[in-house]
Amino acid sequence: MTERDEQLELLTAYLDGEASDAQRAEVETLIAADPDARRLLAELRRTSQLVAGLPHSSAPTQFSRRIVARLEREALLGADRSDERRWTLGNWSALAASIALVVVAGWWVLPRVDQLRAPAGSREVAVVHTQDNEDRKDMRLAARAPAKESPEVATTASVGSRNDNRKRSGRGGAAAPVAAGSADKAGAVMKSEEPEASQLMMNNCMSVRDAAEIDQNLTKGRLTPDEIENASADAFTNRILVEVPSETAVPIVSQVVEDNFVRNDLRCLDQEPKDKPLSRNQRFFARQQIDLSDADDNADGARVESGVMTQPPEVVDDAPVRQYVLNASRRELKDIVAALQDACASRGIEANYDVNGAQFGNSADPAVFADNLYAVVDWNHVSTSSAYDSVTFGDSWTHDDESPRQPAAADVKGDASTRSARAAGDDGVRPGSESDDRIAARTTPRADGQPHEAARPGTARPEPGEHGNVTSEKRTDPAMAPTTQPTINRSAPTSLTEKNEADHERSLALIVRNMAGDADVVGPMPAAPVDDAEIVTCVVTIRPTESRDNATPNAAPGGVTPTSAPASQPTRGAGRG
Amino acid sequence: MCGNASDAEDLAQEAFVRAYHSLSKFDGRARFYTWLFRIAVNVSISERRKSARRPLKLATDLAGADDGASAGLAMERAQGPQAEDHAVRREETEIVLAALAELDEEQRCIVTLRDMQSLGYDEIAEVMDIPIGTVKSRLHRARLALRNRLGRLLE
Secondary structure, three states: OOHHHHHHHHHHHHHOOOOOHHHHHHHHHHHHHOHHHHHHHHHHHHHHHHHHOOOOEOOOOOHHHHHHHHHHHHHHHOOOOHHHHOOOOOOHHHHHHHHHHHHHHHHHHHHHHHHHOOOHHHHOOOOEOOHHHHHHHHHHHHHHOOOOOOHHHHHHHHHHHHHHHHHHOOOOOOOOOOOOOHHHOOOHHHHHHHHHHHHHHHHHOOOHHHHHHHHHHHHOOOOOHHHHHHOOHHHHOEEEEEEEOOOOHHHHHHHHHHHHHHHOOOEEOOOOOOOOOOOOOOOEEEEEEEOHHHOOOOOOOEEEEOOEEEEOOOOOOOOOEEEEEEEEEHHHHHHHHHHHHHHHHHOOOOOEEEEOOEEEEOOOOOHHHHOOOOOOOOHHHHHOHHHHOOOEEOOOOEOOOOOOOOOOHHHOOOOHHHHHHHHHOOOOOOHHHOOHHHHHHHHOOOOOOOOOOOOOOOOOOOOHHHHHHOOHHHHOOHHHOOOOOOOOEEOOOOOOOHHHHHHHHHHHHHHHHHHOOOOOOOOOOOOOOOOOOOEEEEEEEEEEHHHHHHOOOOOOOOOEEEOOOOOOOOOOOOOOO | OOOOHHHHHHHHHHHHHHHHHHHHHOOOOOOHHHHHHHHHHHHHHHHHHHOOOOOOOOOOOOOOEOOHHHOHHHHHHOOOOHHHHHHHHHHHHHHHHHHHHHOOHHHHHHHHHHHHOOOOHHHHHHHHOOOHHHHHHHHHHHHHHHHHHHHHHHO
8 A cells, every 4th residue: 555545545534533633634734735635535525425314224113023022932932943044035235224223123122122031040941850850850940939838839739749649559550650759759749740731831832821711611610621632722723703894805804914924924834735744833824715605615624633734725716705824923913913903994994803702893902802812722732741751951952853943742752662551551541530640650750761651542643744634533543652752852941930930830730630630629820921922823714794694703614624623612712802 | 225124124133133142142341232233244244145146236215214305216206396306316325325235245334334323433343343444444445436436426
């Protein structure tokens, strides 16, 4: 670089007020004597002004919400690395705008993000029926246990002791050995159940509110264990019905819905192979159009099994009703309804909404239905809880063949010994009459850390490739039991607070016992937090009002086939909207 | 400035998420926003490299641009005596964006940080992890390159 170049380079620093006193004096001398330098300085100043005058982009109004939702989702489900793989659309041209967004949005995103940063302890959800982790489990649970047990905790503890005795006297072969050491400690069984309950909660995405309601139904005799068994997860699938005045409004409103799906980055399954296994924690949507005049014909409809859509629907182009089956978070469902309200209101479309029985119009606050959204309850999954005996919670995700990932239902497989044990022990026991040794098997860790052999028979999840044709009857066939035992270590961070985690565990412990036939066990249910990041299954139906006579609101829509109809519909949402 | 608002949002979102996950690594030695900028810059550079084969195009019809006068479609719809001014400004914007698009990544980054984000040289040095002397020389070269491309706008 020549001396002249060095002098000219000082012009930029001078222009920006970044030159030292000596440099400033040097520049001023230069421009006073050199017209070329003076002209260059003016051009550089103008250049800088032109760039500075370029338009800036503000963060969209939903920006912080999307970030918080993504973080919540990652916290609840584990990091989804596929997000990063999808990140090929970004380009350098977004640098300036992204920086601007960072600046604009940072002021109000970060304080909210702090709310997600739960203490390290609260990110360990627990469970761990393996020997290696026994000490760690006890340590965590002890750390989380209240200093002085509340009445409900005491109730749970005493019940746990009772169960412990039953387990000890359980009949031989099928019963799993009780973990030496832990079983001798007071409350040890309670501890071993609570983590499992928490595990079930996490894997079934079931909120405490749902759990509480189900438990209350059981207690009050409104829902028998058999009814629960017969009620497939589909019975708890959210149903959002939008009625618009005319057929012409259906495609308009549908477009709003689909735009919302795209904005929320939901994966469209229309082009996916029908037999591709889906887990409940995958976020997706599929569309279908239904001719309600032929509502009995479900041949082309979507199939939802245990909260998982196993068969995408066919599309009938000229059908007057559109329907979407989706897995999304509660927050996203609320967004969809809010977007529909806005869109309909702005277009003068008088739409009526029905969310699991809560009915309202365009002007209603979406909060009126927020609590009416159900989480999926996968009863089959619950009943095969022993499949999770070797699941551990650690500091990081690991998996046999793929990491990180959510150990979704389709991932769970049993080994050959478990399979044969299940087959041998298949006595047709239903959840409501489960034998004590089976309870012990499901709720007590083995000393050797190996899977329990007294797994409940015949209720295992279908193999991934079997989703498309699996029926509830097939699921009760021992031959369909999983073939390998999971070896999944995972950290299941959650956005729930530590207190809520404890509530979850207590609730699920109660639910599990009630399902197992301990009807005498009733404990006060904790407050019911609703986690908007939970992934739930939903059917969104958009139809003209004139088609109302052809279908009953909130009945299983023509295109969606529950795997097994509930003997009596659980009381869902009534009076809560 | 960015013709692709959705990419910009993606980048910003990714920057925030990475920042959130890396908060424990923030030791307070750098200013927080400098640290955040650095993450955003790294994300942007990384993504740009992944899509290096695609030509860069900076469009003017930014959705949600704050500066209504330079938001292309809005200007086209402008009525009355201000319409001509709007058209001129839009043309200016397009020329500047085109000139920026022709800069290399480092130059564009440094100009953006300085002229659009008003960062000081020391902050730019932190964000880009380069010495201040390099900031000065690189910024000067970037502005010279821009000046050569802006031509008549500088007259």
